Amino acid sequence: MGSRWHEVDDYIERAVLGEDPDGERTLAAQREGGLPDIAVSRAQGRLLSVLARSVRARRVVEFGTLGGYSTLCLARALPDDGQVVTFELSDHHAQVARANLDAAGVGHQVAIRVGLARDLLHTLADDDEFDLAFIDADKPSNSAYYEAAMTRMRPGGLVIVDNVVRGGALADADSSDDRVRGSRAVLERVGRDPRVEATVIQTVGSKGYDGMLIATVLD
Numbered sequence: 660m661g662s663r664w665h666e667v668d669d670y671i672e673r674a675v676l677g678e679d680p681d682g683e684r685t686l687a688a689q690r691e692g693g694l695p696d697i698a699v700s701r702a703q704g705r706l707l708s709v710l711a712r713s714v715r716a717r718r719v720v721e722f723g724t725l726g727g728y729s730t731l732c733l734a735r736a737l738p739d740d741g742q743v744v745t746f747e748l749s750d751h752h753a754q755v756a757r758a759n760l761d762a763a764g765v766g767h768q769v770a771i772r773v774g775l776a777r778d779l780l781h782t783l784a785d786d787d788e789f790d791l792a793f794i795d796a797d798k799p800s801n802s803a804y805y806e807a808a809m810t811r812m813r814p815g816g817l818v819i820v821d822n823v824v825r826g827g828a829l830a831d832a833d834s835s836d837d838r839v840r841g842s843r844a845v846l847e848r849v850g851r852d853p854r855v856e857a858t859v860i861q862t863v864g865s866k867g868y869d870g871m872l873i874a875t876v877l878d
């Protein structure tokens with residue numbers, strides 16, 4: 660099925676998403692910079708834009724910048740004075756992302772904080788308020804990032820956690836893979852959390868079989 664998933668994503672890109680020179684340049688710079696090919700797909704990036712626009716997001720927090728592709732998709736859905744605060748461990752990834760975001764004309768909307776995200780959570784002010792959180796960094800830390808985001812989410816905001824299905828390994832209760840365990844932990848945390856209503860969308864496409872958790876913060 661893998662090649663069919665690619666063909667359908669190709670068609671969706673042509674029929675629905677259209678041309679995206681900034682996005683293409685960002686992905687090309689990632690490849691040229693030797694960054695891993697683990698950004699969201701174009702269709703998934705558009706989903707992030709659609710969701711950000713749907714909640715009229717002004718402020719976004721992101722965990723896992725890579726070369727800035729998802730950051731770009733989020734930033735361009737914000738008003739010009741909106742902001743994405745994004746955490747990235749790798750100095751090299753952050754430099755590639757900074758150049759990409761500046762070239763796309765959204766650099767003024769993005770603050771990249773470089774280092775272990777857990778060590779940088781204190782840089783979020785207590786009175787910071789976010790409309791959308793996108794969690795896509797080291798998967799074992801999913802629950803920590805979820806909790807950090809939830810203390811600063813406005814009612815009606817969205818928390819999105821990427822790569823939670825992991826080719827179906829999510830269903831394996833005995834998995835020894837820390838990334839699967841991190842996904843199961845955050846799903847079970849969210850499932851018990853009365854502050855949110857959530858679901859998981861299973862996805863196929865050019866990035867294989869995976870899925871996103873999407874939670875809306877209740878009033």
Ligand SMILES: C[S@@+](CC[C@H](N)C(=O)[O-])C[C@H]1O[C@@H](n2cnc3c(N)ncnc32)[C@H](O)[C@@H]1O
Pocket residue numbers: 697698699722723724725726727728729730746747748749752774775776777795796797800
């Ligand atoms: C899946 S990639 C992010 C992809 C990006 N969101 C996109 O779709 O374009 C994960 C990123 O998280 C970063 N990362 C890994 N562990 C981290 C940590 N502990 N703190 C902050 N960033 C981390 C990696 O260096 C990598 O760039």
